[in-house]
Amino acid sequence: MAPATETVLVVDDEQGILEALADLLREEGYRVLTASHGKEALERMAEVKPDLVLTDWMMPVLDGPALIERIQKDPELRHIAVLGMSAVDTNGLRRQHPGMEFLQKPFDIRALMKQVRKALDAPRVREG
Amino acid sequence: MSPSEQHTPVFDRIATGVPGLDPILGGGLMASGVYIVVGEPGAGKTILANQLCYEQARQGTRCLYVTLLAESHSRMLANLRSMAFFDASQLPQRIYYVSGFRMLEEQGLPGLLELLRREMRNHGAGILVLDGLVQAQEAAGSSRDFKKFIHELQVSAGLTRFTALLLTSSVGPTVHPEYTMVDGILELRERTAAMRSWRELQVRKFRGSASLSGSHHFRISEAGVEVFPRLESVVSRAQPPDWGTQRVRFGVPTLDAMIPEGLAAASTTLVMGPPGSGKTLLGASHLAEGLRLGEPGLMVSFYEGPDRLLHKAANVGLSLGSAVRDGRLTLQWNMPAECNLDMVAHALLEDVRKRGVKRLFVDGLSAMVETTHEPARISPFFAALTQELRRLGVTTFFTLETPRLFGPDMDVPLGTGLSGVAENLLFMRHLELNGRLRRLLSIFKLRDADYDPTLREFLITPQGIEVQPPFQPSPELLLTGIARFPGNHS
Numbered sequence: 001m002a003p004a005t006e007t008v009l010v011v012d013d014e015q016g017i018l019e020a021l022a023d024l025l026r027e028e029g030y031r032v033l034t035a036s037h038g039k040e041a042l043e044r045m046a047e048v049k050p051d052l053v054l055t056d057w058m059m060p061v062l063d064g065p066a067l068i069e070r071i072q073k074d075p076e077l078r079h080i081a082v083l084g085m086s087a088v089d090t091n092g093l094r095r096q097h098p099g100m101e102f103l104q105k106p107f108d109i110r111a112l113m114k115q116v117r118k119a120l121d122a123p124r125v126r127e128g
Numbered sequence: 129m130s131p132s133e134q135h136t137p138v139f140d141r142i143a144t145g146v147p148g149l150d151p152i153l154g155g156g157l158m159a160s161g162v163y164i165v166v167g168e169p170g171a172g173k174t175i176l177a178n179q180l181c182y183e184q185a186r187q188g189t190r191c192l193y194v195t196l197l198a199e200s201h202s203r204m205l206a207n208l209r210s211m212a213f214f215d216a217s218q219l220p221q222r223i224y225y226v227s228g229f230r231m232l233e234e235q236g237l238p239g240l241l242e243l244l245r246r247e248m249r250n251h252g253a254g255i256l257v258l259d260g261l262v263q264a265q266e267a268a269g270s271s272r273d274f275k276k277f278i279h280e281l282q283v284s285a286g287l288t289r290f291t292a293l294l295l296t297s298s299v300g301p302t303v304h305p306e307y308t309m310v311d312g313i314l315e316l317r318e319r320t321a322a323m324r325s326w327r328e329l330q331v332r333k334f335r336g337s338a339s340l341s342g343s344h345h346f347r348i349s350e351a352g353v354e355v356f357p358r359l360e361s362v363v364s365r366a367q368p369p370d371w372g373t374q375r376v377r378f379g380v381p382t383l384d385a386m387i388p389e390g391l392a393a394a395s396t397t398l399v400m401g402p403p404g405s406g407k408t409l410l411g412a413s414h415l416a417e418g419l420r421l422g423e424p425g426l427m428v429s430f431y432e433g434p435d436r437l438l439h440k441a442a443n444v445g446l447s448l449g450s451a452v453r454d455g456r457l458t459l460q461w462n463m464p465a466e467c468n469l470d471m472v473a474h475a476l477l478e479d480v481r482k483r484g485v486k487r488l489f490v491d492g493l494s495a496m497v498e499t500t501h502e503p504a505r506i507s508p509f510f511a512a513l514t515q516e517l518r519r520l521g522v523t524t525f526f527t528l529e530t531p532r533l534f535g536p537d538m539d540v541p542l543g544t545g546l547s548g549v550a551e552n553l554l555f556m557r558h559l560e561l562n563g564r565l566r567r568l569l570s571i572f573k574l575r576d577a578d579y580d581p582t583l584r585e586f587l588i589t590p591q592g593i594e595v596q597p598p599f600q601p602s603p604e605l606l607l608t609g610i611a612r613f614p615g616n617h618s
Contacts, residue, residue, distance in 0.1 A: 017200060058220050
């Protein structure tokens with residue numbers, strides 16, 4: 001069980017997946033925020049800074065790559081861990097975005113939780 | 129503007145990538161058109177729309193696929209992965225999947241419309257698929273709101289030049305009045321009879337050009353959706369060329385001697401007879417003779433598999449195996465329960481055109497006929513098929529099994545549709561005479577050629593078929609299957 005102080009922001013345009021992921025992460029003890037696209041995710045992060053952004057890649061309004069770019073360019077946000085997820089071939093996405101970790105949809109729940117934990121535990125530069 | 133400067137706008141066509149569909153649509157979808165694809169869940173709408181996207185992506189067009197409470201994208205992609213058209217490298221650059229459901233829930237049709245316009249612009253997409261139009265319809269406050277949504281989508285498609293496919297499962301009447309606003313309606317349906325089901329596609333509406341009317345069979349396999357346009361609607365209406373005095377022979381010297389001039393080239397022959405009467409061997413001889421003369425051949429069968437046929441032919445000295453191996457002879461084997469008339473016809477005509485087939489042997493006409501549930505179609509179908517084969521210069525040989533082995537009654541199944549269009553009719557049957565089973569052959573009808581009308585016994589020997597001299601005993605009774613030698617009343 002994760003400490004309830006850790007917050008994960010899940011971003012996905014598919015409502016069913018968004019809700020299922022949120023429920024699973026809550027059951028694991030995380031505090032969970034949700035957004036259905038990148039723009040909404042940035043709005044959430046203006047209010048609460050999560051420890052991890054778990055984001056889908058293909059989304060309307062503002063997609064995964066654009067969201068990651070905004071996070072990495074923002075000194076307030078760039079310390080936040082990010083994890084991508086997609087139904088498309090994630091090996092191709094890894095090649096296009098070196099340094100990013102991706103989860104292949106549909107995912108195995110245990111693998112998902114392991115990846116979330118790994119992303120949260122990875123050392124990050126915190127500016128302050 | 130002078131009349132010469134005026135020009136009628138010509139719409140570009142969008143290739144669907146669905147074999148057989150573009151000919152039905154007169155060349156493809158019209159660019160900037162809005163089309164509805166309607167059908168029950170599982171009818172094949174999603175596969176068809178994706179097939180179009182992957183085809184267009186291959187041609188460099190970007191596609192946006194928007195779902196509304198449909199299956200998840202990961203599940204959809206998992207299902208598509210086994211399809212031949214699926215190409216993971218097109219994702220996400222050229223084919224982009226998003227969900228519009230949340231927007232529809234929160235902001236209704238205006239929000240969804242805004243999302244569609246914005247995403248099409250952002251992705252520079254030329255194709256839009258909206259999967260789950262029924263959700264939008266349910267979210268509309270009124271029929272007027274829904275019409276307005278479709279109208280505004282049409283305006284956007286025209287202005288920014290994208291082509292839209294709206295997928296919906298039918299609710300209530302198959303085609304809602306609101307749907308009639310769009311440029312075209314394609315209906316997919318599955319029908320079942322006698323525990324067998326088949327799929328049909330019908331173009332209910334198509335603006336801008338003629339389309340092939342009526343229903344057309346389609347199937348879904350790993351190749352994706354394949355449509356088989358109803359043969360009668362696609363064959364050439366042009367008169368077949370005059371093949372003049374060209375003649376063909378069976379390759380059975382004693383039978384060919386009964387037709388001194390030979391059969392008319394590009395004619396259709398129907399051989400009727402009970403099981404085991406030698407019909408298949410006669411057809412195999414027809415093919416073997418063609419191969420000997422350098423004419424590519426094709427055999428279409430329904431009951432006996434290719435190996436069995438080759439073995440059977442080899443037993444009477446007809447070596448067809450090498451021709452199969454080097455591609456001069458093709459064997460198409462069909463399971464009657466798993467195919468339909470148009471699938472069989474399109475497959476055989478494709479091979480005929482590709483390899484320039486000159487001799488065709490279709491073994492088992494009744495099985496071919498059984499592949500349809502529409503008896504009214506049989507006659508026009510065979511008229512169209514034989515006309516096309518004649519146009520292509522193919523000499524065709526069909527066999528038709530008659531049900532009775534022996535007896536005074538002759539059951540000639542003339543309702544198969546072919547008997548009326550076959551120029552040549554041969555009849556084979558068994559005869560029991562003095563405790564010995566004999567095979568008889570006779571020519572009933574022959575186009576443009578004199579023939580020997582006598583009844584003949586024929587033998588099947590390791591060297592092939594041998595037609596005997598005219599049969600003597602009680603010829604008036606031979607066709608009944610009961611014969612006596614003159615004076616022998618025992």
